[in-house]
Amino acid sequence: MTTIVLAPEYGYTAAVALLSIAFVAFLGGRVHKYREFAQVPLPFPYADASECKDDHKKYIFNCYQRVHQNTLEGFAAYLLTLMFAGLQYPITSAAFGGVWFVGRILYYIGYTTGDPTKRHYGTFGHVGEFGLLGLSAKVAFDLITSQA
DSSP, X not given: OOOOOOOTTHHHHHHHHHHHHHHHXXXXXXXXXXXXXXXXXXXXXXXXXXXXXXXXXXXXXXXXXXXXXXXXXXXXXXXXXXXXXXXXXXXXXXXXXXXXXXXXXXXXXXXXXXXXXGGGGGTTHHHHHHHHHHHHHHHHHHHXXXXX
8 A cells, every 4th residue: 555645845736737627617607608698509519600700709609619628628638647747746747737727828818819820829838738748657657667
């Protein structure tokens, strides 16, 4: 039986995780607001492309929905690697998580202007994702080789 002892610095990792979760909830709230504003009824996830040509509100709704969906697509992997890597590298993990978080904010700001090419403002956030993946791989490697 192994006991996991968390360093006090793991609080930074946990704080970044909680901020990230709050941000995803915020994105969901924005989708809800713009769904009502653009009058896109449930259960339809997006406004039809033909409607967007005539109604800019529906086009903007689709942008908000896409930001939220795209964020959710990789969110589980992000959180898993953040929390796992943070077990051994809490400060570095929190920093990489912060890079991902700021990148996602800029992705959101850019995409919801109505010009989806501006989503690239947040591209650097992938540095955080890949950093967390690398740190997680290092933690796994260290665990495996410590058994030898």
